[in-house]
Amino acid sequence: MNKILKLLAYKFLSPNSYAKFIGVKFGSNCKFRTKYFGTEPYLIEVGDNVQTSSNVYFINHDGGVGVLRNLYKDLKKTDLIKRIIIGNNVFIGFNVTILLGTKIGDNVIVGAGSVVKGELMSNSVYAGVPAKYICSIDSYKEKNSRFFLNTFSIEPVKKEEILRGFFLKSNP
Known part of the structure; x- marks a missing residue:
């Protein structure tokens, strides 16, 4: 792909349009809020209803193979590259790095910084470095249910009023 065209696409396209342009399936x-799809974006496959936060990195290759290239003549031109596959109904938190060969199932939450x-x-929640199983989706729902507020997609002024009333008066 022409480097100038790719640079213009990166600069001016939305994250979803950019992902499509570079070959992410x-x-x-x-809803992507990142444009970091690595050097092999055409090896990334994402299901339906997937959202990423910002600063999510998809990495399909292992640069460490460079050490092997220097040690073994038969590996001078070798790359280590694997696919990334993400299922349906997945949320990937802020500043997550997804490494080569990763497969994420359906109904998964990946915590920030993982x-x-x-x-x-x-049907699971994962977080950490490296990401570890935290709990089931049902357990996550149960643990957080007292904080569920009907504020999704409402006008900011009304949302602020609701949040101030909930958090500043009841001190949960």
Whole structure:
């Protein structure tokens, strides 16, 4: 791909349009808030209803193979590259790094700052460095239910009024 064209696309396209432009395969109702899809974006496959926060990094290659290239003549031109596959209904938090070979199941939440490698089971919450299983989706719902407020997609002034009333009066 022409470097100038890719740079212009990066600068001017929305994250979703940019992902499509560089070859990320993704389903319906996805919302990317990142443009860091690595050097092999065409090896990233994302299901439906997936959202990322900002500063999420998708990395399909392992640069450490450079050490092997220097040690072994038969590996001089070797790369280590794997796919990334993300299921349906997944949220990926702020500043998460998803490493090569990762497979994330359906109905998964990945906490902010996590480094993800391997397979994350469906219906689960993961967080940490490296990302570890925290709890089930049902347990997450139960633990946080007292903080559920009907403020999604309402006007900011009304939302602020509700949040101030809830947090500053009741001190939960």
